[in-house]
Structure formats: structure tokens, C-alpha cells
Amino acid sequence: MSHSEKLQELGITLPAVATPVAAYVPAIQTGNQVWTSGQLPFINGELPATGKVGAEVDEATAQDLARTAALNALAAIDALVGIDKVTRVLKLVGFVASAEDFGGQPAVINGASNLMEEIFGEAGAHARSAVGVAELPLNAPVELELIVEIAAG
Incomplete structure (x- = not known):
């Protein structure tokens, strides 16, 4: 099954690439690698939540925002x-x-x-860093970078 088919099976549509x-x-x-810039959890050009995790944003919401940022990174790769x-x-930061x-x-x-493993299976297992910071651009709660290996040609 292709990754596009897996996304469809999971009911996931990649968003437009964030500006x-x-x-x-x-x-x-x-x-044979693609590196993304830091991706914020934009939905239709807007941040659905702002602030610090553990204060203005709860952990469960932040997990959802991390998933959204990952979808934005995948959209950039897809484009x-x-x-x-x-x-x-390969690596998620x-x-x-x-x-x-x-x-x-x-x-x-x-x-x-978890999203990477849902979509890519074993090929979605990756090296990772999860870093706490004082501030992120636009007061976003999370930001992600993704590095993937791609097939030649």
C-alpha cells in the first residue's frame, strides 16, 4: 500500500503547505533526504492555540498540535x-x-x-529530540522539524 493510500485509509488529508x-x-x-523547516501547528493559516504547555495549553491539546505540525511537515515534503x-x-525534532x-x-x-508510525509503519520509527523552550515563533506551543529519506529518481 502506498503512503497516499495509507493516508486515505486513515482518513487523513494533508493540508496545504503553510506559508x-x-x-x-x-x-x-x-x-536522498528531505529536511523540513520548523513547522508550526497552523490550520488554515491560523494557530488554534497559543501559549505555553503546562500553563495556557494542556498536554493533550499540545499532543494534538504536535500531530498537526507533523501533518504540515508532511505536506511540505509531499509538495x-x-x-x-x-x-x-529519519529524525523528528x-x-x-x-x-x-x-x-x-x-x-x-x-x-x-505516533502519526509517523501510523502512516509509515516500521519505516516511521525514527530518532528524535523533544526539547523544552521558553518561547516559539508567534507564541506557538509546539514546532517540529522532520528529516526523511526518499527513493532515488
């Missing part, structure tokens, strides 16, 4: 090379705007990691 909010491109290819060319998810004493960053970023 960059500064001087960068959503994704670049080098050799550049096509989602069906992905052979392996998640940033969580964290309230003081919030230590649940790994659980938040699981929202993105």
Missing part, C-alpha cells in the same frame, strides 16, 4: 517530492514552549511520532 512566516522555504532536498517517495522517517516546571515534552511530541 513561511520569515525568510526560508518549507523543505529542501539534498541527495516538494511526493509523499510516496518517502522510504524512511520537537520543540515545546514550556511553562516553568513542565517536563512532559516527550509525551507532547508523541503526538507527532
Whole structure:
């Protein structure tokens, strides 16, 4: 089953690629890898929640936002090379705007990691970092970067 077919089976439609909010491109290819820029959890150009996780945003909402940011990263990859060319998810880096004493960053970023395994199966298992930060652009609660391997040609 292709990744496009798997998305359809899961009832997932990739969003339009998020418009960059500064001087960068959503994704670049080098050799057999695609690297995304940091992706915020935009839905139709808007952040559905803002603030720090553990204060203004609860952990469950933040997990959903991490999933949304991951879908935005996949949309950038799809627009550049096509989602069906992905052979392996290599690395996911998640940033969580964290309230003081919030230590649940790994659980938040699981929202993105679980999505990778849902879509790509074993090829979705990846190296990962889940980092707590003081602030993110536009007061977003989460931001994600994704690196994938793609098939030649």
C-alpha cells in the first residue's frame, strides 16, 4: 500500500503547505533526504492555540498540535517530492514552549511520532529530540522539524 493510500485509509488529508512566516522555504532536498523547516501547528493559516504547555495549553491539546505540525511537515515534503517517495522517517525534532516546571515534552511530541508510525509503519520509527523552550515563533506551543529519506529518481 502506498503512503497516499495509507493516508486515505486513515482518513487523513494533508493540508496545504503553510506559508513561511520569515525568510526560508518549507523543505529542501539534498541527495536522498528531505529536511523540513520548523513547522508550526497552523490550520488554515491560523494557530488554534497559543501559549505555553503546562500553563495556557494542556498536554493533550499540545499532543494534538504536535500531530498537526507533523501533518504540515508532511505536506511540505509531499509538495516538494511526493509523499510516496518517502522510504524512511529519519529524525523528528520537537520543540515545546514550556511553562516553568513542565517536563512532559516527550509525551507532547508523541503526538507527532505516533502519526509517523501510523502512516509509515516500521519505516516511521525514527530518532528524535523533544526539547523544552521558553518561547516559539508567534507564541506557538509546539514546532517540529522532520528529516526523511526518499527513493532515488
